[in-house]
Amino acid sequence: MSKDRDSKTRHPLNILIGGEAGQGLVTVGKILAKSLVRGGYSIVVTQSYQSRIRGGHNTFAIRVGVDEVDAPQEPVDLLVAFDRDTVTLHRGELTPDGLVVLDGAVGIDDDSALKVPFKDLAQERVSNMVALGVVGSLLGLDEELMARTVDDFFGKKDASLAAENHRALAAGTGWAAAHAKSRHRLPPASNTPQRLMMNGNEAIALGAISAGLRFHSFYPMTPSTSIGLTLAGQAKRMGLIIEQAEDEIAAINMAIGASFAGAPSMVGTSGGGFALMAEGVSLAAMTETPLVIVVAQRPGPATGLPTRTEQADLEFVLHAGHGEFPRAIFSPGTVEECFHLTRRALELAERYQGPTFVLTDQFLADSYRAVAPFGVENLDTVRAGTGAVKSSPYFRFAITESGVSPRLLPGITGHLVVADSDEHTEDGHITEDLSVRRQMVEKRLRKGEGMRAEVIAPEMEGEASPDLLLVSWGSSKGAVQEAASRMRSKGEKVAALHFSQVWPLVPEKFMIHLESARQVVCIEGNATGQLARLIQRETGFQIKEKVRRYDGLPLTPEYIARELNQ
Amino acid sequence: MVTLDDYGDYEPAWCPGCGNFSLLKAVKQALVVSRLKPHEVLFVSGIGQAAKAPHYLNANVFNGLHGRSLPVATGAKLANPKLTVIVESGDGCNYGEGGNHFLAAIRRNIDVTLLVHNNQVYGLTKGQASPTSAEGFVTKAQPEGVPSAPFNPVAVAVAMQASFVARGFTGMIEHLPELIQEGIAHRGFALIDVLQPCVSFNKVNTFAWYRERCEPLSPAYDPTDWEAAMKVACRWGDKIPMGIIYRNDRLPFEEHFPVLHQGPLAGQDVDRVMLKKIMEGYR
Numbered sequence: 001m002s003k004d005r006d007s008k009t010r011h012p013l014n015i016l017i018g019g020e021a022g023q024g025l026v027t028v029g030k031i032l033a034k035s036l037v038r039g040g041y042s043i044v045v046t047q048s049y050q051s052r053i054r055g056g057h058n059t060f061a062i063r064v065g066v067d068e069v070d071a072p073q074e075p076v077d078l079l080v081a082f083d084r085d086t087v088t089l090h091r092g093e094l095t096p097d098g099l100v101v102l103d104g105a106v107g108i109d110d111d112s113a114l115k116v117p118f119k120d121l122a123q124e125r126v127s128n129m130v131a132l133g134v135v136g137s138l139l140g141l142d143e144e145l146m147a148r149t150v151d152d153f154f155g156k157k158d159a160s161l162a163a164e165n166h167r168a169l170a171a172g173t174g175w176a177a178a179h180a181k182s183r184h185r186l187p188p189a190s191n192t193p194q195r196l197m198m199n200g201n202e203a204i205a206l207g208a209i210s211a212g213l214r215f216h217s218f219y220p221m222t223p224s225t226s227i228g229l230t231l232a233g234q235a236k237r238m239g240l241i242i243e244q245a246e247d248e249i250a251a252i253n254m255a256i257g258a259s260f261a262g263a264p265s266m267v268g269t270s271g272g273g274f275a276l277m278a279e280g281v282s283l284a285a286m287t288e289t290p291l292v293i294v295v296a297q298r299p300g301p302a303t304g305l306p307t308r309t310e311q312a313d314l315e316f317v318l319h320a321g322h323g324e325f326p327r328a329i330f331s332p333g334t335v336e337e338c339f340h341l342t343r344r345a346l347e348l349a350e351r352y353q354g355p356t357f358v359l360t361d362q363f364l365a366d367s368y369r370a371v372a373p374f375g376v377e378n379l380d381t382v383r384a385g386t387g388a389v390k391s392s393p394y395f396r397f398a399i400t401e402s403g404v405s406p407r408l409l410p411g412i413t414g415h416l417v418v419a420d421s422d423e424h425t426e427d428g429h430i431t432e433d434l435s436v437r438r439q440m441v442e443k444r445l446r447k448g449e450g451m452r453a454e455v456i457a458p459e460m461e462g463e464a465s466p467d468l469l470l471v472s473w474g475s476s477k478g479a480v481q482e483a484a485s486r487m488r489s490k491g492e493k494v495a496a497l498h499f500s501q502v503w504p505l506v507p508e509k510f511m512i513h514l515e516s517a518r519q520v521v522c523i524e525g526n527a528t529g530q531l532a533r534l535i536q537r538e539t540g541f542q543i544k545e546k547v548r549r550y551d552g553l554p555l556t557p558e559y560i561a562r563e564l565n566q
Numbered sequence: 567m568v569t570l571d572d573y574g575d576y577e578p579a580w581c582p583g584c585g586n587f588s589l590l591k592a593v594k595q596a597l598v599v600s601r602l603k604p605h606e607v608l609f610v611s612g613i614g615q616a617a618k619a620p621h622y623l624n625a626n627v628f629n630g631l632h633g634r635s636l637p638v639a640t641g642a643k644l645a646n647p648k649l650t651v652i653v654e655s656g657d658g659c660n661y662g663e664g665g666n667h668f669l670a671a672i673r674r675n676i677d678v679t680l681l682v683h684n685n686q687v688y689g690l691t692k693g694q695a696s697p698t699s700a701e702g703f704v705t706k707a708q709p710e711g712v713p714s715a716p717f718n719p720v721a722v723a724v725a726m727q728a729s730f731v732a733r734g735f736t737g738m739i740e741h742l743p744e745l746i747q748e749g750i751a752h753r754g755f756a757l758i759d760v761l762q763p764c765v766s767f768n769k770v771n772t773f774a775w776y777r778e779r780c781e782p783l784s785p786a787y788d789p790t791d792w793e794a795a796m797k798v799a800c801r802w803g804d805k806i807p808m809g810i811i812y813r814n815d816r817l818p819f820e821e822h823f824p825v826l827h828q829g830p831l832a833g834q835d836v837d838r839v840m841l842k843k844i845m846e847g848y849r
Contacts, residue, residue, distance in 0.1 A: 214834065237837075253630065254644075257640060260638070261645035412646070416624060416625060421631055430629070
């Protein structure tokens with residue numbers, strides 16, 4: 001599938017809002033992002049924050065374009081600084097036409113900066129609305145649209161605060177119109193139908209609900225927490241049971257119990273929490289209980305960088321849980337894929353009665369995008385359990401050709417359902433008969449064949465037999481595709497291959513792309529090249545060249561270009 | 567009409583003289599008196615000799631990981647509140663490996679009956695101390711005697727205002743089925759700590775040792791009096807009180823979820839109209 005990315009596109013703009021935690025920069029960022037989406041623009045948000053509630057240095061970047069934007073970018077066009085540190089830290093990233101916008105009271109040595117007299121324009125508590133107005137004016141955004149978005153964001157509770165917000169917004173817009181000559185007006189957006197503003201975690205949550213999720217348990221852990229929060233916010237309306245567990249071990253065991261009793265279930269965590277869940281993964285596999293586990297990656301080992309991004313848990317998620325059993329691991333590259341692949345993970349978990357995984361990361365979890373509404377009217381939902389079984393007594397682990405046994409739910413029919421973490425006979429009771437053991441190992445592994453048959457092939461963009469093939473997985477999809485596209489516009493024969501399912505790996509689905517490329521480079525957000533190593537293990541094909549990033553920041557087209565040119 | 571035959575008769579893999587035999591019998595009797603049919607009951611157990619008990623009767627069974635029965639039971643009960651859920655496992659499972667879940671289950675007041683086979687030792691793994699072993703108890707793992715004070719589950723449960731706390735003894739076979747039946751009938755979390763001898767690995771807390779100390783509470787005792795219950799719960803030594811020690815009528819956890827009034831979560835349809843409305847909220 002080759003997108004028309006290579007023709008001359010109108011350049012996207014990159015707005016970086018920076019300041020201390022607690023200054024309201026995320027509020028400004030979200031309202032601005034929403035206004036842009038409502039205005040018909042495409043966005044990619046990159047949130048970069050520290051592990052603290054006040055102070056420090058956080059940024060909210062919005063890359064915006066009339067045409068589709070799928071990746072972050074490094075050069076900054078508009079640097080909106082809530083404090084001096086932001087200017088110091090990021091002025092080096094400004095484009096030649098780049099503009100710094102900040103409070104006039106903050107003394108910086110830069111005549112070209114737009115120094116806004118916040119103190120004169122509004123009360124301090126709404127000065128971030130002034131900033132919003134200024135930026136909106138520089139971009140040429142519709143004032144009424146922005147005012148409406150401000151109202152939607154804060155709600156209708158406090159009429160006087162709403163009025164104050166409006167005044168501050170108008171003051172900012174008015175001041176900028178009078179004092180700034182903007183070189184950053186956005187071209188008008190095409191008549192795109194109204195899109196949604198959603199980030200990766202929200203899409204995972206909504207995708208799960210759309211597929212019939214009924215139970216989710218979690219222990220708060222950045223960057224996975226917002227999955228649980230999104231679900232908790234909709235629990236009453238959608239009839240879900242969402243429980244913050246006492247620890248991650250409780251979370252996964254609760255979800256297993258709920259799934260065993262018929263509720264499609266999910267847990268969400270990050271690397272360290274997943275480490276505690278490992279025995280539970282093994283339990284889901286042994287008792288053949290459907291379960292989706294979302295692991296939102298961040299830099300490790302141990303506590304690592306709690307609020308940053310990385311792609312270094314692929315091997316861990318692939319091997320976690322003692323014993324041998326099949327699993328499926330999805331690695332969405334976009335917000336849409338977060339929605340659809342979580343659905344698929346729930347479907348596969350039920351179909352093959354075991355653990356399936358969705359691997360995301362902090363960058364994608366927090367990255368707001370403009371997405372087309374998901375048509376939920378026609379989407380299938382997962383039904384827990386098989387309808388009916390004629391035989392009595394019922395054998396929960398009846399050996400079948402596919403390895404999948406008919407699954408009844410306890411208490412729903414008159415049958416007795418027995419499941420065991422010990423090795424067991426077909427009826428579910430404990431056994432130490434070693435020939436039964438062999439048969440059960442083979443039965444469980446046989447289910448893997450079904451998973452392989454349903455694997456999602458990696459997506460190829462660009463022409464066949466390229467000089468250079470860029471391989472990636474997970475959230476770096478957009479950055480890699482854009483890097484490839486930029487090289488193509490310079491006349492190079494470059495293609496990009498993205499894995500949105502990293503397990504099972506089925507060579508027939510992608511070897512032709514690797515073998516027909518002159519050179520292959522694997523681009524990953526980790527230090528040791530985990531997907532490259534996995535591909536070599538499974539196929540024998542060695543990808544010698546790698547681009548790796550492990551400083552806690554997401555891959556960008558510029559980073560990839562720099563690394564490739566070395 | 568449910569009979570003992572409905573619950574089956576299987577040969578357990580326990581040592582002759584094990585307290586588990588009496589407890590298994592008492593459980594079956596309690597289920598029959600409660601008029602519960604096997605398919606209406608879900609036993610969740612962990613790992614240990616006690617945890618094998620649910621395999622020796624007819625019922626739905628989830629025999630999971632060591633210490634992790636309560637979370638599984640909680641999830642299952644929430645998914646299908648019509649099930650009568652009973653957790654049956656040992657003192658190691660429930661007070662050691664699963665200690666955090668013990669506290670959380672009490673806090674939630676999930677409508678699950680926790681039947682603990684408390685023999686003050688780890689039997690399946692051949693004789694190490696358990697959280698309820700006495701200080702100074704000598705084993706191969708603690709050759710100088712256990713250096714820690716024992717966990718008192720009854721006292722902790724009462725202190726946390728668990729809504730049903732009881733203690734039994736496999737030697738008081740006449741009272742055990744009634745105690746279990748009351749626990750099952752109770753709406754909310756019911757702890758029944760059942761003292762039992764381990765003939766193979768606990769040569770201190772023997773049948774005779776318990777018999778000498780276990781004493782039923784007087785019929786005049788009021789289990790709703792929390793302060794009195796705290797005193798009774800902390801009593802352990804020459805006399806060990808037996809019976810329902812404390813009870814209250816806290817709201818069961820499941821009552822917080824209106825969706826459960828519609829029955830089991832399995833097979834409930836996704837409200838697509840509502841979901842579409844939720845999606846619109848992201849515009």
